[in-house]
Amino acid sequence: MQSQIGKSFFDNIRRYVKISYFISSIIPLALLAYMSVKYIYPYLQLELPIYIGVLLFLAVAISLLGLSLLTKTTNASILSLHDLHSRLNALIDITKHFRETIYIDLLLGNIIKSAMRLNSTEAGSLLLCDEAGNLRVKFFTGEHPRLNDRIVKVGEGISGWVAKTGKPALVNDVTKDNRYNPDVDAGSRDTARSIMCVPLIYINKVIGVIELLNKKSGIFTKEDEELLHALADHAAISIAHSRLLENQQSDMINITEIFVAAQDSYNHEKKGHARRVANYANLIGRKMGIPENELRNLHYACLFHDIGLIKISIDEQFLKERYKQHPQFGYEMIQPISLWSNAAELILNHHERYDGNGYPSGKKGKEIPLGTRILFVAEVFDVLTSKNSYKDPIDRDAAINEIDVNAGLQFDPEVVKAFKEAIKDSDLIVE
Numbered sequence: 265m266q267s268q269i270g271k272s273f274f275d276n277i278r279r280y281v282k283i284s285y286f287i288s289s290i291i292p293l294a295l296l297a298y299m300s301v302k303y304i305y306p307y308l309q310l311e312l313p314i315y316i317g318v319l320l321f322l323a324v325a326i327s328l329l330g331l332s333l334l335t336k337t338t339n340a341s342i343l344s345l346h347d348l349h350s351r352l353n354a355l356i357d358i359t360k361h362f363r364e365t366i367y368i369d370l371l372l373g374n375i376i377k378s379a380m381r382l383n384s385t386e387a388g389s390l391l392l393c394d395e396a397g398n399l400r401v402k403f404f405t406g407e408h409p410r411l412n413d414r415i416v417k418v419g420e421g422i423s424g425w426v427a428k429t430g431k432p433a434l435v436n437d438v439t440k441d442n443r444y445n446p447d448v449d450a451g452s453r454d455t456a457r458s459i460m461c462v463p464l465i466y467i468n469k470v471i472g473v474i475e476l477l478n479k480k481s482g483i484f485t486k487e488d489e490e491l492l493h494a495l496a497d498h499a500a501i502s503i504a505h506s507r508l509l510e511n512q513q514s515d516m517i518n519i520t521e522i523f524v525a526a527q528d529s530y531n532h533e534k535k536g537h538a539r540r541v542a543n544y545a546n547l548i549g550r551k552m553g554i555p556e557n558e559l560r561n562l563h564y565a566c567l568f569h570d571i572g573l574i575k576i577s578i579d580e581q582f583l584k585e586r587y588k589q590h591p592q593f594g595y596e597m598i599q600p601i602s603l604w605s606n607a608a609e610l611i612l613n614h615h616e617r618y619d620g621n622g623y624p625s626g627k628k629g630k631e632i633p634l635g636t637r638i639l640f641v642a643e644v645f646d647v648l649t650s651k652n653s654y655k656d657p658i659d660r661d662a663a664i665n666e667i668d669v670n671a672g673l674q675f676d677p678e679v680v681k682a683f684k685e686a687i688k689d690s691d692l693i694v695e
C-alpha cells in the first residue's frame with residue numbers, strides 16, 4: 265500500500281516556503297539597489313530621484329516581513345510535524361494490535377476505539393456489509409449510541425453514501441450536508457456537528473464503513489481523513505483475516521463431526537466411545553491444570569485415538585499383531601492435518617503403559633506424553649463402564665477401584681489421583 269499520510273501537510277509546507285523564499289530573496293536585490301544608489305549614482309553625478317528611496321524602503325520592509333513569515337511558518341511546521349509523527353506512531357501501534365487480535369468481536373471494538381482516539385472524537389460506529397448488501401451497525405461507542413445490528417441501506421445517510429461510492433466523506437457541518445440523515449447516521453440533529461466517514465475496502469470491495477462523530481476540538485482536516493483511511497485499510501485486512509479464521513474453525517468443527525460419526529458407524533459396538541473418552545480426559549486435564557491449547561490437542565487425540573482401526577478390516581482386528589498397528593496408522597492419518605497434528609503424537613502412544621509393558625515402543629513413565637497418560641485412564645474407564653464394550657460393564661465405583669489398583673502399573677499414579685478427584689467433583693453419570 266502506498267501511503268498518502270501527510271501528503272496535504274507537506275504540500276502546504278512547500279507552498280509556504282516558496283512564498284517566504286520569494287519575499288526574502290528581495291533582500292539581496294534591495295542591497296544591490298542601495299549600493300547602486302550610494303556608489304554608482306554619485307560616480308555618474310546623477311541626481312537621486314525620491315522614488316528610488318521609497319522603493320528601497322519598501323524592499324527592505326517586505327524582506328523583513330518575509331523573514332518573519334518564514335520563521336513563523338517554520339515553527340508551525342515543526343509543531344505540526346511533531347504532531348503528525350506522534351499520530352503515525354500511534355497508527356503503527358494500533359495496526360500491530362489489530363493483527364494480534366483474532367477474535368472478531370474484540371477486533372471491531374479495538375478498531376472503533378482506536379479510530380476515535382486517533383482523531384479525538386466524541387463517538388464512533390463501525391458498520392459491516394451483510395449478505396444482502398446492506399450495512400449493519402456492529403459496534404458503536406460514545407454518548408449517542410446506535411442500536412446494534414441496526415440496518416442501514418446502502419445509499420442512505422453519510423455512511424450509506426460512503427458504502428455506495430467507496431469514497432470518504434468529511435463533513436464539518438452536518439446541517440449544511442444533504443446526505444446527513446439522523447435516522448441512520450450517528451448522532452441526533454441536536455447533537456451531531458461533524459462527521460468523518462471512510463470505507464473499509466478489502467480486495468476492491470467495500471466490506472463496511474467507519475463513521476466518526478464530532479471532533480472534540482477544531483474541525484476534521486484532510487490529514488485526519490488520510491490517517492483514518494490508513495487505519496481503515498489495515499482494519500479491513502484484519503477483519504477479513506479474522507472472518508477467514510472463524511470460517512476455518514467452523515469448517516473444522518463440522519469436519520471433526522463427520523470423522524467421529526464415520527468412526528462410530530464403522531465400529532458400531534464402540535459408538536460414542538471417543539466422545540465419552542474426550543469428556544473424561546477433559547475432566548482429568550482440567551483438574552491437573554493443563555493449559556488450554558494442550559487440552560485442545562488432548563480432546564482431538566481422544567476423538568481420533570482409534571481412527572487407525574479403519575485401515576484394518578473388522579475381520580483382521582482379531583489378529584493381535586495386525587490390531588497393534590492401529591496407533592501407527594492413526595498417527596499417519598492425523599499428523600498431516602494442521603489442526604489436529606499436535607494430537608498425532610498422543611495417538612501414537614495411546615497403548616503405552618506406565619510400567620513399560622505397552623506398545624508400539626514400550627515407553628514407560630514420563631517418557632509417555634502426559635496427554636497420552638490421561639487419555640489411557642479415560643479410555644479404560646469408558647471401556648470398563650460402557651454398555652457397548654466387549655466386556656460386561658461394571659459400575660462407576662468398581663471401575664474407579666480397578667483403575668486405582670493399577671496405578672503405577674498401567675497408569676500414571678498422578679493421573680489416577682487427579683482422575684479420582686475429578687470424578688468425585690463432577691456430576692458425572694456414566695453412560
Ligand SMILES: [Fe+2]
Binds near residue numbers: 570
Ligand atoms: Fe486403541
